[in-house]
Amino acid sequence: MKIDLNSDMGEGFGRWSIADDDGLMNVVSSANIACGFHAGDYAIMDRTVRAAKERGVGIGAHPGLPDLIGFGRRTMAVSDADMEAMLAYQVGALQAVAARHGHRVTHVSYHAAFGTMANADEGLALRLARTIAALDRELTVFSMPGQLTERAAEKAGLRVLTLFLADRAYTAAGTLVPRGQPGAVIHDLADVRARVRRFLEDGSVTTIDGSRLPVKARSILVHSDTPGSLELARAIRSEIEATGAELTPAHRLMD
Template sequence: MKIDLNSDMGEGFGPYRLCDDEALMDVVSSANVACGFHAGDPKTMARMVRLAKARGVGVGAHPGLADRVGFGRREIPTDADDMKQQVLYQLGALASVARGEGVKLSHISFHAAMGSMINRDPELATSIMRAIRSVDTDLIVFAMPDTELERAAQSNGLRTLTLFLADRAYDLAGQLVSRAVANSVIKDEASVRARVRQFMETGTVTTIEGVRLPVRARSILVHSDTPGSLELAKIVRSEVESAGGRIAPANEVLG
């Protein structure tokens, strides 16, 4: 089975870097590149695109709210049209940078608070998906399974790739546990290996309450800002491959 391994990348700016993007790009199959609002800048975006192109990694837009101080994790009240324009602005910026390097974007993955706000509002999600479709009908939307994002994308004719988060705890509703809760971010090797192995063998995840829950996903996300993200990504890849899976970019996974 083909599995995509993706990570949010280029989430520094200027001389500041969040993680070892170069090394991480050797491990993942899809890169979600920050587009300049919560993180990133033109030079960083170009560097990520060049790295991905050289390694055969799929390039996707990773738009977020304009909040560098809060790293895009704080919700900022905004109206629907403003949210749509923020998405289009960032998508257009990265698409142009990528085109200048001879690369076509493969997907879009929303960052933190922006994704949460869109996902809570069916009308907003529909508006955003229509806007994305107007730009590029081939873009794949990364989403958690059984969410408004997934439903809105599919109802507007966009392909979706559903995610399993190897480094975040789930609750009984299949939602991510808040980062403010203890043990919501999973960092140790043994736990990550066990989660990926369970996902590959049974298609389930054990929730923070200790209950096994089905997970419908074909892409595994490792957050680059999780401590030890490079090693975590290597662990995920090795577990997928040891279970008989093959790491491949989103376009190839969906065929």
């Protein structure tokens, strides 16, 4: 079995950083790179792309809302047209940086509220998918299974890679437990190991209420801003390798 391990990266700003991106880059197979709206800037994007190229890590755009203070986790009153334009702006910026280093953007993974807004509006989800298709029809869209983003991408003729979120709690309905609620973010290393092991063994996760939820996915996500993310990523990779699975960048899973 081949599987991808991805993480959101480049989510600092200026002199500030929130994660050990260099360490994570040695562990993951794909990096979702912030494009300057919710986090990141031109210099961080440049360094992150260069590091990914050197390590053979696949890269994708991680577009968010223009909300540095709220880290892109607050919904905003913006029009569909603005959402399309800011998506194109961010993906295009990363494509330019990648071209400079002889690398290529191969996927798009929405950040936080940007993705939440898309998954709450079928029309918006389709408009965003068509924007991605207009930029590059070979781009793969990352999505949790069963979301509007997944269906919209397929309707727009794009490939979709579904995700299992190793460090976030699930509800029985298959959605994420909202941040701020007890147990929404999973920090315990043993708990993350157990969740990943179960996902790899039988394709399921134990929800916040203790029920079993099937999860159809081929990529595992660990958020870089989760405390201890590097240790979590290493633990996830060790569980993947223990099953005999082959860690593979997202774009190679889609070939």
